[in-house]
Amino acid sequence: MKLTNKDMDAIGKVLLVIFCFLMLMFSIESNAQSFSVNKVDKTYIINFIDEFDDTYYINGDKVLVRSNLTLSEKEYKQLIKDIKKTLKFNEYEIDRDNYAVIKFGWVNDSVWVYKNERAFSAVKSDIEYLNSKL
16 A cells, blocks of 8 residues: 555644644643641641742752641641631732731632742642641
8 A cells, every 4th residue: 555645644744733742741730739737746737849939950850849837736727717718819818927828819719828938829629638637
């Protein structure tokens, strides 16, 4: 069977579409939950990846800057309330002694929890996770 130029063009277009699709799939970065909570006695330690840190790479590997937020049980419960409250507004900010919760107008579904110039984001579905650690 001999392939004509028309057949070669069709094969080339199909291969180009497949190549573009694969490039798109490998270039998408997942924004999964960037924090975890550990309870030690009556203290809650939130270990998080700083989402506002500039992205840089060493030897081709992305460098993740991590930080911790340590809260008493009372402060932890207040954080959950602050996140719920802040999510209801278009723009809002709550400042506490150990952290700040901020919602920017250019983001619809996330709030940021700041501590010492480091931050992680939280969405409505994260409230269930936070409550599960109580």
